[in-house]
Amino acid sequence: MLFKNITILDEDFNVRENMYVGTFGSRIRLISDKEPEYAEKYGEVYDGKDRLLMPGFYNAHGHSPMALMRGYGENLTLQDWLETRIFPFEAKLDSNAVYWGTLLCMMESLRFGIVSTQDMYYFTSDMVRAVADSGAKNNISRSLTNFDGTPFEQMESVREMKDAVRNYHGAEEGRILIDASLHAEYTSDEQTARGLAAYAKEEGIRMHVHVSETKREHEECKGRRGGRTPVRYLADCGIFDVPATAAHCVWIEGEDYDILKEKGVTVATNPVSNLKLASGICDSAALLRAGIGLAVGTDSVASNNSLNFLEEIKTLALVGKIKAGDPTVITPRQALYAATRGGALAQGRTDCGLLAEGQKADLIVMDISQPNMHPVHDMVNNIVYSAAGSDVVLTMADGKVLYKDGEYATIDKEKTVFETEKAAKGILAQL
Amino acid sequence: MLFKNITILDEDFNVRENMYVGTFGSRIRLISDKEPEYAEKYGEVYDGKDRLLMPGFYNAHGHSPMALMRGYGENLTLQDWLETRIFPFEAKLDSNAVYWGTLLCMMESLRFGIVSTQDMYYFTSDMVRAVADSGAKNNISRSLTNFDGTPFEQMESVREMKDAVRNYHGAEEGRILIDASLHAEYTSDEQTARGLAAYAKEEGIRMHVHVSETKREHEECKGRRGGRTPVRYLADCGIFDVPATAAHCVWIEGEDYDILKEKGVTVATNPVSNLKLASGICDSAALLRAGIGLAVGTDSVASNNSLNFLEEIKTLALVGKIKAGDPTVITPRQALYAATRGGALAQGRTDCGLLAEGQKADLIVMDISQPNMHPVHDMVNNIVYSAAGSDVVLTMADGKVLYKDGEYATIDKEKTVFETEKAAKGILAQL
Structure with missing residues (x-):
């Protein structure tokens, strides 16, 4: 995937605007302030307007x-x-x-x-x-x-x-x-x-x-x-x-x-x-x-x-x-x-958790257009203190988009909710 | 507006499913488990599937x-x-x-x-x-x-x-x-x-x-x-x-x-x-x-x-x-x-804050289909402890829908963000 014209939080948590980030296979292969030649090799293009790209979260x-x-x-x-x-x-x-x-x-x-x-x-x-x-x-x-x-x-x-x-x-x-x-x-x-x-x-x-x-x-x-x-x-x-x-x-x-x-x-x-x-x-x-x-x-x-x-x-x-x-x-x-x-x-995942070339592409995109994310005096302050949990609009692990705008690529949402409810109720019925 | 087949949190915070709630002018005029006759008098119909209707919040x-x-x-x-x-x-x-x-x-x-x-x-x-x-x-x-x-x-x-x-x-x-x-x-x-x-x-x-x-x-x-x-x-x-x-x-x-x-x-x-x-x-x-x-x-x-x-x-x-x-x-x-x-x-608003007939229609709709809202052992527990801030998908004051699915009825989002950023930066420039 090629994230285009996107704001990023780089590996030192500096904010950089209008960046290009390319993933190939499971890894981040490109971080640049210029559009790459042969952009098509990264596959799908993601428009970074009003969006911020950063490392995903690791629940410890x-x-x-x-x-x-x-x-x-x-x-x-x-x-x-x-x-x-x-x-x-x-x-x-x-x-x-x-x-x-x-x-x-x-x-x-x-x-x-x-x-x-x-x-x-x-x-x-x-x-x-x-x-x-x-x-x-x-x-x-x-x-x-x-x-x-x-x-x-x-x-x-x-x-x-x-x-x-x-x-x-x-x-x-x-x-x-x-x-x-x-x-x-x-x-x-x-x-x-x-x-x-x-x-x-x-x-x-x-x-x-x-x-x-x-x-x-x-x-x-x-x-x-x-x-x-x-x-x-x-x-x-x-x-x-x-x-x-x-x-x-x-x-x-x-x-x-x-x-x-x-x-x-x-x-x-x-x-x-x-x-x-x-x-x-x-x-x-x-x-x-x-x-x-x-x-x-x-x-x-x-x-x-x-x-x-x-x-x-x-x-x-x-x-x-x-x-x-x-x-x-x-x-x-x-x-x-x-x-x-x-x-x-x-978790022992030394090649994860940083937005840097060569690291695994475990990434999230945040919607930074929402009212709670403005004004921007310091983007990191806004992410930590002002962002809402579901301002995350895309989640990628090992270069694969698993979640985007409410849709799950690998999981049937309705079936999973239904089966979980059924299993929970089934256990309650035995108590 | 007529909320149809919707789950509600009633004035005693009891959860009731498949309800009809009608607002007319600025007030809640109908709360019923049956579809009303002359439903059209409430205006727009809101489909309550996967949705919960409750009182809006009062920031004190x-x-x-x-x-x-x-x-x-x-x-x-x-x-x-x-x-x-x-x-x-x-x-x-x-x-x-x-x-x-x-x-x-x-x-x-x-x-x-x-x-x-x-x-x-x-x-x-x-x-x-x-x-x-x-x-x-x-x-x-x-x-x-x-x-x-x-x-x-x-x-x-x-x-x-x-x-x-x-x-x-x-x-x-x-x-x-x-x-x-x-x-x-x-x-x-x-x-x-x-x-x-x-x-x-x-x-x-x-x-x-x-x-x-x-x-x-x-x-x-x-x-x-x-x-x-x-x-x-x-x-x-x-x-x-x-x-x-x-x-x-x-x-x-x-x-x-x-x-x-x-x-x-x-x-x-x-x-x-x-x-x-x-x-x-x-x-x-x-x-x-x-x-x-x-x-x-x-x-x-x-x-x-x-x-x-x-x-x-x-x-x-x-x-x-x-x-x-x-x-x-x-x-x-x-x-x-x-x-x-x-x-x-x-706030001295004695006719507000309850989902009851005759009260002002200050209401919100929550999306209860999200994974964080399941399973439902107790809906009130889920609302307080599990809901994300932006699981609110509709906000109504005095019977008027002011916010719905990311859109604002009364406010120009882009202009407001732009003008706020400009005003904040303008002040910074003077410091």
Whole structure:
């Protein structure tokens, strides 16, 4: 595709007008202020009037199939929500429901400019099918929990994980990657954590884990683990000996920052979900000051309740300021970096997340003609603070247009909505 | 207009499907589950497939012309922002700039479903012109500040206010109302506050005032006013002897709640702006518990930086939970009430804000076919937590369609954007 006369956000987040950007195959091959010779080799021409081209978004923490539970159980305490709503519903999940829930999630993701997600759940192969059908990218993981001391090698979930790594890691031309995942410190015993760490290291795959989401989890860990915080304990188990994404990190403290920095862990902050469950506010400004990698996640739709990524980015900046008590922290450029390049790196996608020649063509187009995008004193400020989620009008992954002006190239919208509703209602009927 | 086979949110926020809603003149005249006889008398028929009809939004606190300063000066402390950006810019404002800035703001408001705004600024007659041209509603006020002890009756701003009340209160068939406004406790002397209170009472108009937005303002007031909080001081001056809207109320305490309750003051909370300026978080749950009227405001675009009202409503619910440390507070229905009926009442528009026969036809249509709106376990949860700002596809005030599917009936979008950009750049060139 050749984007013509378009405003772009370049790899340094500078705004440049009247540019030409050509994609060929899965990559960005041309960025120029002049119309290229042989323009036709890039295929379809996209008129860039009133449009801005920028990197797509990388959602650093999700549980896609939980889209089935959108708005199911609100205004409950975390414990009530889990015990009376989420766990009973999840107990009735099946392959069909997970497939459609994931596909709905991919559709919503594309609408809001998310090209790739770092997902943690189960029913791995059904998630793989849905992601593959959508054309989007995903680091899928089968999260491990172990409440009964089953030896690591005998866990059913470990078998599922290993099958996924063997069958799907690098599938769909690398769009699908399989990560290792420990659900959290408090949901497994130590031999599981250590077994998984060793396995991930051996396979050379990444790690995805929940860390210090709630104060209770953080404090109880210290009681259970000889005064060690979740970060310290997980580090001791080797969980951070491979490149890792630590989701939440709301209650981390002291030495935790040093460990995360030293181990090169990326923190996936989920500001909307943390507010909604009243878990607390992640101190993103402190993470940035400490030089820790920051990425942005939506968490599941069941606790968000949307995948409106521009809303998530704005909320990241807003709550970072209130947490620090300082309006000068978390600049729009920092927030945008976390949502794009920061997220791509968290997924191990080093050739993604930048609008630069040679990078994968994971791109979005924003409609900058809307009243909320004017006047333009600083386009980056407007993108982060003023754009509406659905001002995204085109989403492309690996050079393929997956979403454009309300239409999905790979997904049957009406059928997906219908099947998801049917699956959700079918589960409710069994409760 | 006859909305046909449409899902509605009725006056008790119950969801009813396949309904018929007819507007005639400026009012809702029919709500029925059966197709009416003589359907043609309602005029144009709107097909309600995949659509939800609900009351429009009432923005309880704004400064519309400040749209000119969108994204101008970010990541500054409040003091730096005001002194190096806002005040110098405002010193160069003129009628033309205010007109276009206000019109841009009305356009953005309509896009996001806001039918009426409670605005506080100056250049009153230019704001009136823009609002009148847009067809939207507005409670406009000329906010008073007095730093040099000029007697109330000799203040130029008082003359402007009185002219506005005389010329415009009730204009445009009541769509435009003029409120009295004291900017804040800390920007006027006591004779100004008392003079304004007496004037508002005499004229029978409403009051709009900033209260306890920042901790500094709140604490310094106590030092200045013999230990009295801004609420206590303003009450003593008579400011709350007419129906009043108190914007922000982030730092109110103790007896303040009793005074606001006793005086029937509505609090306009501005959650996004309060986060962005790191002012703090209004305890909306405590206000609701105390039985105080709650409405939602965007504050100015310069500190928000958008009028995405669904985002504001969601943020209200989210920060209310985190402030209380309790995810069960601020139900979606409470948030939605504050944004609709609560806001209409704050503006003295008692025949607005409800989808009920006889009420003014201030209505919006939402597209509920989008992936982020499925599955539907509870439609009200989805509206508050899952809808994107621009899922609003139609906005009607007093029975007139002002916005539909990206098109504005009363406003020339391209011209307004062009003139606003030109006016903003023209001011910058003088700085």
